[in-house]
Every structure is written in structure tokens, then in C-alpha cells.
């Protein structure tokens with residue numbers, strides 16, 4: 001490995017400079033991504049073609065001195081492999097032809113075979129890992145059980161996910177059966193990505209913050225803990241750093257850190273210093289610049305980077321990132337300013 005800063009930071013070992021990568025670093029803000037996506041024809045055609053998925057994974061690394069690559073794929077590959085019929089209407093978000101609404105719908109779901117229905121993802125991991133040639137580590141990922149259940153029950157994106165929240169209150173046993181099947185699928189999927197070459201694993205609990213504290217513990221945290229326990233009990237995945245990112249769930253940092261994961265992603269609604277005071281003795285932290293700060297001037301971006309580094313403070317265990325994904329309207333020069341500032345301002349003599 002030519003650059004292992006990211007893996008060292010996740011293990012809370014000393015680094016020569018703070019590693020940085022960005023959620024959604026491959027995506028629509030890059031003209032070269034839009035060109036490859038046009039060539040593929042659709043987003044899913046891009047995801048299911050390992051050569052094209054590899055091409056777009058590497059695009060941001062050609063432009064910026066990023067310290068990690070993330071598999072180009074989507075969290076909705078698991079529900080698609082379960083038979084829900086994922087599709088993207090032009091200019092719209094994801095939709096499922098067969099959402100999960102009844103007991104019969106939940107009973108039909110099985111755990112997808114990562115080298116079967118999801119083989120295209122494992123092939124992408126193998127292709128990208130070979131193409132990286134040890135330049136930087138490759139991150140594999142999945143959605144969390146709760147976040148995947150949100151899309152599976154709602155049938156599409158939403159700002160409040162009323163259908164899954166209604167199932168949680170009216171049919172909690174059914175929601176638990178769904179979450180358990182999804183959690184076993186996620187553990188199997190992540191372990192297979194590690195076997196195929198992913199060197200760190202991240203779980204995106206994008207919609208954890210929709211839940212009140214007791215419901216978060218029962219319907220999201222419990223299954224994140226189940227996944228962490230499964231991966232840490234297996235000799236093949238025990239040493240692969242695991243990052244949990246529950247957006248909007250800052251009230252639960254201590255409980256998330258106690259799952260046995262190696263690092264927590266944090267959004268921008270808490271300072272890194274406060275997050276570190278609560279869990280820094282147990283896990284590394286990844287975050288947490290507001291993605292909207294990428295609209296600021298390069299000078300203002302540099303000042304925000306300096307403030308985030310100062311807030312984290314000295315000592316190991318920080319992976320610089322945004323608090324959520326880059327938006328399509330960001331200018332690539334601003335991303336360059338961010339990445340450059342992280343390395344320059346954090347360089348240790």
C-alpha cells in the first residue's frame with residue numbers, strides 16, 4: 001500500500017497528515033462522471049458494468065489527492081437483488097416496482113447471494129482493487145437495515161418516510177422480521193466485499209435521524225450492533241475497519257461507539273471536538289464539514305478546514321470528510337481547495 005494514512009487513522013495510529021476522502025466523491029458534480037454515465041445509458045447500467053464502475057471510482061482520484069477510493073455502487077443493490085425491481089425514472093430518484101407492505105411481502109424476502117445476484121458488485125470490487133494497484137485503500141459499503149427498510153417499504157425516496165414509520169408503530173414484529181432479514185443480508189454482503197478486496201467497510205444509516213431515541217435504539221442501533229458483532233466475530237473480517245454513519249443521530253454517539261465498530265461518521269451538527277470528547281477514546285471519527293461549505297470561496301473553505309482540524313485537536317483518529325455527500329452543483333475547483341487545505345494544514349513535520 002503506497003498511501004495507508006486512511007487505514008492508520010481508522011486504527012487511531014499516527015499519520016503524517018490527516019487523510020481525506022468525500023462521500024459521493026464520484027458523481028454528478030464531475031463532468032467526466034456525467035460523460036461516463038451518458039455512455040452507460042443509465043445509473044444502474046453504470047453500477048452493473050464493472051469496467052465502467054471502476055472508471056468512475058477512479059475519476060476523482062485523478063483530479064484530487066484523495067486518501068481513499070469508495071466502490072461506485074448504491075445502497076439499493078440489496079433490495080434490488082431481493083426482487084424489489086429498482087429503477088430510476090429520468091431525472092428522478094430511485095423507485096421500487098414491488099415495495100414491501102405486507103406479511104407476505106416480508107416472508108418472500110431471502111438473503112441475496114453476494115456471488116450470485118450481486119456478483120456485479122463483487123466483480124466491481126475486484127476490478128477496482130486491481131486497477132488501484134495499492135495507491136490508496138478501497139472502501140466497500142452498504143446501507144443500514146433501517147435505511148434500506150425505509151426505501152423498501154416506502155417504495156421510493158421521501159423526506160419523512162411515513163410508510164415505514166407507520167409499519168414500525170402498527171406492526172413492530174413485521175418491521176423486526178424485515179430488519180433481521182436485511183441485517184443478515186448486509187453482514188453477508190459486507191463480508192463478501194471484504195473477501196473481494198475492500199479494505200474498509202462503511203454502513204450508511206442515512207435515515208437513522210428520523211427516529212426518536214427509543215425507536216432509534218430498537219429499530220436502527222440494534223441492527224447496526226448485530227452487523228458489527230457478526231463482522232467482528234469472523235476472523236476474515238475482524239481486522240477490516242468498520243465505519244458506522246448514522247446521520248442526525250448525534251445523541252447516540254456513545255451507543256454507536258459501543259457496537260464494536262472502529263470509527264463513526266459524524267454530520268456537521270456537532271463539533272468534532274465535542275464528538276471526540278464523548279467517544280474519541282474508543283473509536284476514530286470521520287467528518288464533518290457541511291457540504292454546503294463547498295459553495296464558499298477557496299479562502300473560506302481553507303478557514304473551515306482549519307477550524308475542523310483545530311476542533312478535532314492533536315493526536316490520531318481523524319479522517320477528514322464532509323458531514324454528508326457532495327451535491328451535484330459543487331464546482332470541482334472547490335473540492336481541490338478542500339483536499340489541498342486538509343493535507344497542507346494538517347502536515348506533521
Ligand code: 1CP
Pocket residue numbers: 022023024025026027028037043070071072073074075076093094141156157158204206325
Ligand atoms: O447519476 C445519477 O443520476 C445517480 C445519482 C447517484 C449516485 C452518484 C445515486 C442514485 N447513487 C449514487 C452513488 C452512490 N450512492 C454512492 C457511490 C460512491 C460515492 O462516490 O460516494 C454511494 C456511497 C451511495 C449511497 C447512497 N445511495 C445512500 C447513502 C448515502 C447518502 O448519500 O445518504 C443513499 C440514501 C442512496 C440512495 C440513492 N441513490 C441514488 C440517489 C439519488 C439516492 C437518494 C434518493 C433519495 O432518498 O432521494
